[in-house]
Each structure stands twice: as structure tokens, then as C-alpha cells.
Amino acid sequence: MRIRNQAGQIPTDLLDPVLQEEHPMEQEEEDNADSWHQKLLGECEAEAWEAGGYEEDFNREQSDYETYDAWAERIVREYTRRRGQGAGLNHGKPEDSSQGAGPSRGKAEPEPLRRPMEVEADLYRAREAAKARELQEARRRRCEEAFTPGATSLLTYHDIPWPCPGASPEAMAAAAMMGADPGDRASFRRQLRRQQALWHPDKFTQRCGERLAQPDRRRVLDAVMALSQALNRLAESVK
Numbered sequence: 001m002r003i004r005n006q007a008g009q010i011p012t013d014l015l016d017p018v019l020q021e022e023h024p025m026e027q028e029e030e031d032n033a034d035s036w037h038q039k040l041l042g043e044c045e046a047e048a049w050e051a052g053g054y055e056e057d058f059n060r061e062q063s064d065y066e067t068y069d070a071w072a073e074r075i076v077r078e079y080t081r082r083r084g085q086g087a088g089l090n091h092g093k094p095e096d097s098s099q100g101a102g103p104s105r106g107k108a109e110p111e112p113l114r115r116p117m118e119v120e121a122d123l124y125r126a127r128e129a130a131k132a133r134e135l136q137e138a139r140r141r142r143c144e145e146a147f148t149p150g151a152t153s154l155l156t157y158h159d160i161p162w163p164c165p166g167a168s169p170e171a172m173a174a175a176a177m178m179g180a181d182p183g184d185r186a187s188f189r190r191q192l193r194r195q196q197a198l199w200h201p202d203k204f205t206q207r208c209g210e211r212l213a214q215p216d217r218r219r220v221l222d223a224v225m226a227l228s229q230a231l232n233r234l235a236e237s238v239k
Helices: 011-022 024-051 053-059 068-090 111-147 169-176 185-198 201-211 214-237
Strands: none
Touching: 111 201, 169 214, 185 201, 185 214, 201 214
């Protein structure tokens, strides 16, 4: 409250002397405590300056500081040391006799690793054999449709069931023998004779000559002749 009386005094001016009279010891103790703290702080600062403590705190060299180059060199030394220890552990260890003495001999592959590869190879061969059988069956049906006796529909070049359409005579002869095992000479020769009879020019003309479309007639007969000659050469090579 800042209201003044007729003498120009405010309530604080009137209460301070009363409070000081009521608590003179407390005020004196507070003053003494403040004075003691000030003296203690002064003594500490004086002692610190005399001992050079502040200068030591700010100017002290950091002996444990490590530069990047020093760190890199330390890492290299540590790596070299550990590598040397690892080589020492392997020193004197007997070599596996299964690896062989020469560097050109590879390490024997574990049996469990070979079995999946063998299974995969068997599956691949089975798929290829099934695909070959499907192709043979499809070609057989096309041959029956094209070479059926009594059929009257015209045949163009693309209607002929060529073993490998658009390929060379040798490639068509090889495709005609697809599925035959050259190791089984008897079976291979039987299939070869069937293909020779199927693509013989005279027999082909007897079956389909009248049904050939005129624009493709010469092209078809020339291709049949070339395929027949390729099959004959193959037969000569397997005698």
C-alpha cells in the first residue's frame, strides 16, 4: 500500500522499526551470516588465484586427445596384431588329407550338397523327355491330319507338318529324330527308317501330290527332297 499519512509516511515506514525492535537477534544473525559468506568467498578466490587454479583449468594440455592419424595407425596395429594371432593359432594344424596335395585339386564337395543337384538334374531330364514326347505326339497328329488317305483339303507350305518349320534340312532331320537315343542303335535306326519313309519324295507325292496348293507346290516338293536327302546322310553316318 502506497497511501501516505499527513506526515508523508507509508505503512512500510511505520512497520520496519517495529519489526526490527521485535526481531533484533534474527536480523543480526542474518547480517552475520551474509558477512561470513562474503568473507569465505573472498578467501576461496584469493587462494585460487594464488595457486593458479583457473589458469591450469583453461590452459591444461589434454594429453588423452587422439588425432585422426593416430587413431588410424592404432587401428592398423591392432588389426595386424590380431591377424598375427589368428595365423599363430592355425600354425601347425594338420591339413585335411581329403583336400589333396596339389593346388589344382579342388575340395571334395560334401555329399548333402550334391544330392539336391542330382535331383534337380533328374527333374530336368524328366521334363525334357516329357516335352519331347509331347512334341512327337503333336507332330504325329499333324501328320495323320495332313497325310490321311482320301482327304480332299488343299495343303499349303505351312500346312505341312515339318519337323522344324523354317529351318535347314539338317536341322529338320535332327528334329525328326528328337527323342531317339543314339546310344540305342536299334531303336534309333527304326525311327530313322520311319522318317525316311514318311519324307520320301515319291511316297509323299503319292499321298499328298494332288492336294498341294499350286502356288506352294514346287516349294513343298523341294523342301521334301532336301529333308529326305538329309535323312539319308544321317543314315549313312550311323552305319
